[in-house]
Amino acid sequence: MTDLTALTATTTPLVTDIGYTVVDPTVTKLPRKVTWGDVANLFRTIAETLTGKSISLATNTITGTAAEFNTACSDDNFVYSSAGVIVSGGALGTPSSGTLTNCTELPLAGLAISAKTESFIISLSDETTVLGVASTTVPLATFRMPYAFVVTAVRASLRTAGTGAALITVDIHESGTSIMTTTKITIDATETTSTTAVTAPVLTDTALADDSLIELFLDLRDTDNVAKGLKVEIIGYQS
Numbered sequence: 001m002t003d004l005t006a007l008t009a010t011t012t013p014l015v016t017d018i019g020y021t022v023v024d025p026t027v028t029k030l031p032r033k034v035t036w037g038d039v040a041n042l043f044r045t046i047a048e049t050l051t052g053k054s055i056s057l058a059t060n061t062i063t064g065t066a067a068e069f070n071t072a073c074s075d076d077n078f079v080y081s082s083a084g085v086i087v088s089g090g091a092l093g094t095p096s097s098g099t100l101t102n103c104t105e106l107p108l109a110g111l112a113i114s115a116k117t118e119s120f121i122i123s124l125s126d127e128t129t130v131l132g133v134a135s136t137t138v139p140l141a142t143f144r145m146p147y148a149f150v151v152t153a154v155r156a157s158l159r160t161a162g163t164g165a166a167l168i169t170v171d172i173h174e175s176g177t178s179i180m181t182t183t184k185i186t187i188d189a190t191e192t193t194s195t196t197a198v199t200a201p202v203l204t205d206t207a208l209a210d211d212s213l214i215e216l217f218l219d220l221r222d223t224d225n226v227a228k229g230l231k232v233e234i235i236g237y238q239s
Helices: 036-049
Strands: 018-023 030-035 054-056 061-063 078-081 085-088 118-123 141-144 149-157 168-174 185-187 213-220 231-238
Touching: 018 036, 030 036, 118 141, 149 168, 149 185, 168 231
Parallel strands: none
Antiparallel strands: 018 030, 054 061, 061 085, 078 085, 118 231, 141 213, 149 231, 168 185, 168 213
């Protein structure tokens, strides 16, 4: 029998030509034949899967475009991101764009803001007593931030609306300084929420540091002093 390595090589095999293969060479070692057409089909499938992508054996990554990776995350050793990165070993990189699905243990930086938005709701009075005396120097409530936080919005609400010329005005300080311009959170007369106020608050400090002191002030109360149940909401996400 002629040794395989001694045979004349052909560089242009036909799809019907036959090659020698061994099924499960480490265990069953079954000798079998395979046509070059079958081999070509195998490589065609691989090529279609990896079209437009590059493979790095050094970093165990496969990269491609967002469209090429528009697929759900795998729960095996490959994690897909629609930004075009597959990271081996179950560690997930942060995509620059696109949508991730069926993924676990995502880093905060990789989540859309809408997916990690939360809020702190602080009561500045009880539900039945009219609001106390306003003060720009004595806070009605204080607390320390449990973690670094990016503020996206602030608002206030009442259980009972105020009346009269003066607006309910609320200020929020971080470490002694207001996080807003001179345009604070206001609730218009006869209204119970700042979301309908004629003038919206303007934020100047949106990055609240971990463990920073937060103070909440009632700068101004309604002229008729009938407002009750004041609450303030700080909306945003952990950073």
